[in-house]
């Protein structure tokens with residue numbers, strides 16, 4: 004129009020009615036407007052789901068206001084930014100979390116009740132956003148919450164999978180996978196940015212060109228797709244700051260339209276082009292094996308290319324000199340999944356920006372930091388060279404160049420130690436020549452982080468020993484954490500209120516160290532009563548869920564014993580089940596009088612198995628077979644029950660964790676990099692039965708060994724035990740239980756043989772037999788403590804009180820200071 008900028012701005016202020024208001028009446032008006040105009044239902048007739056839709060749009064509007072202000076503020080201040088690159092985010096539900104972080108929970112609940120709706124019921128309407136597999140992905144979500152809350156200028160980047168993690172359906176005790184149609188009912192938490200798109204290229208050839216007498220490489224791609232941005236605002240708690248999680252979706256590119264029309268094969272051309280969308284269609288459900296699939300590699304590069312174009316565009320909007328890039332940008336690699344960003348940055352700097360190779364490499368090494376999440380050698384990503392050569396020919400050349408640079412530097416420092424050189428090389432020469440993504444990431448990052456102290460030590464002394472000796476200063480540790488906003492405030496409102504009451508403040512929600520203040524009241528009788536009451540309410544909620552999903556009625560006086568996590572041999576769900584069978588066997592063989600002394604237990608197991616992971620699937624079936632037997636044995640009654648909770652996910656966890664008395668974290672020492680479930684249980688006052696693995700080692704330091712049930716071989720004993728193989732002393736009861744399974748006591752005799760094989764004699768790689776005796780002792784100690792409710796309650800209070808170190812706020816603070824070099828940038832109110 005003809006109006007100039009100031010005139011326009013003045014008109015805007017005239018028209019604007021201030022920000023959206025949050026009193027119940029304004030909220031009601033806004034909700035009803037959305038019922039009418041967004042959901043397109045009559046305000047006189049809408050159901051719970053439609054009310055959820057309207058309410059979430061009403062919250063979305065409020066998020067957008069803050070989000071705009073935050074983005075403008077960041078742009079004006081121009082601080083150094085961190086870009087968190089992750090292929091997985093397990094966000095779960097957004098409604099409750101948003102309302103709580105916006106600080107308008109009570110107002111919303113009031114507004115709804117006057118309209119005849121209940122907030123909790125509406126919140127239950129929402130499906131989970133499950134764009135990830137497990138711990139790594141939920142960690143990303145927790146860290147985004149902390150980044151927003153602590154006012155850091157941060158962006159998350161990820162992929163907008165059309166199908167998230169499969170839904171687990173159990174039929175006759177077997178796991179079946181069903182697609183997760185999470186977008187079918189619309190997603191109010193994202194904003195489609197039809198104009199934020201970038202072309203992403205694949206395949207083709209590399210040619211040489213000369214300009215101004217200088218040779219350079221040109222990649223002539225063979226295929227092109229378009230990346231479209233979907234922005235998910237992430238609100239902080241107790242701040243106006245609302246940051247962006249930008250997820251990319253693949254769309255056909257319109258670049259080649261002319262060509263398509265000319266072929267005359269219009270229909271075929273459109274159909275072929277539509278296949279571009281498959282790139283972002285599905286999340287790979289294997290949480291730690293990589294099979295060198297082309298689609299997976301395409302996803303990785305698609306993600307990396309779009310994100311980097313976006314990041315560089317934002318940098319160039321205000322900066323000219325690429326040498327300043329490291330002062331303004333930190334790129335965080337969440338495991339090796341986004342590690343193609345390294346050769347991509349090199350390609351952009353060298354081929355497109357025409358920087359010299361050394362200059363470009365210097366910049367690259369200053370911007371990347373890398374966090375690894377595993378110790379398992381089989382989980383380290385390797386990309387077959389053949390695959391890379393066809394999909395990304397120029398990137399392969401760059402990786403080779405980086406590797407020769409690397410090998411030269413190594414030779415200068417260690418001489419011609421060929422064994423070591425080949426161990427450290429980025430290129431693995433073998434039956435299938437491949438690229439070791441971890442080696443690439445370590446060499447090109449300024450910092451390598453482990454996710455717990457034990458894990459970081461194992462990286463330095465075992466997995467990446469060669470690298471540590473070369474660059475000890477690169478290696479750091481950032482013990483994982485979880486956000487108390489979701490894992491207490493959202494999921495356990497009664498405990499949240501109780502904590503605030505006793506601490507006399509809600510400040511612990513932003514300042515987790517205050518939780519320690521509870522220690523003072525650990526023996527206070529009236530706190531004990533209130534604490535037990537809260538725990539009872541949460542157990543009731545869990546009991547109702549169990550009855551609804553499995554039809555089983557459980558007693559609230561029993562100990563609720565929970566193991567929920569992805570099913571993996573190293574996590575030893577099988578040890579838990581063998582322990583349960585043993586308990587069952589003991590009860591059956593007991594005299595009537597002794598039965599009175601048995602502490603009743605409800606054993607709860609939940610988790611998904613990767614679709615191709617046979618042993619994990621057998622463990623699920625065994626769990627059901629054993630449950631069938633025990634739960635229907637009238638001889639056992641209420642003394643023991645076993646429940647498998649199907650389709651374990653974030654929102655199921657939010658319901659289970661507050662209701663658990665005891666939780667199990669029983670991986671073979673040295674295998675769980677960190678584990679984050681244990682932190683959620685700890686915060687909620689659940690006692691832990693655990694091995695000294697991953698982060699439990701640090702939990703012991705915070706709450707003391709006598710405040711949990713510790714058992715099992717220590718990490719330094721594991722290798723010796725394995726060497727002993729079949730000469731290890733295994734308790735008779737262990738062999739007896741395995742025999743029962745083999746003999747068909749629980750049916751499916753043939754099917755379970757191979758599972759039994761994995762834990763017998765020298766096959767018992769995860770040392771179930773070796774740890775069994777000590778496991779039973781820890782279980783007995785838990786029973787004994789449970790009988791003494793006063794003692795148990797005190798241990799429970801001390802668990803919550805000692806959980807502060809495991810807030811993701813602490814993790815993020817450490818990353819900001821020690822790894823990224825960024826500072827808070829708080830948006831004024």
Ligand code: Z2T
Pocket residue numbers: 136137138139140142289290291338376377382454483675676677678679697
């Ligand atoms: C994952 O969830 C984890 C590690 C992986 O290694 C892959 C996936 Cl999908 C490649 C987990 C770790 O197993 C767990 O110990 C840790 O707490 C979590 O990442 C977050 O660091």
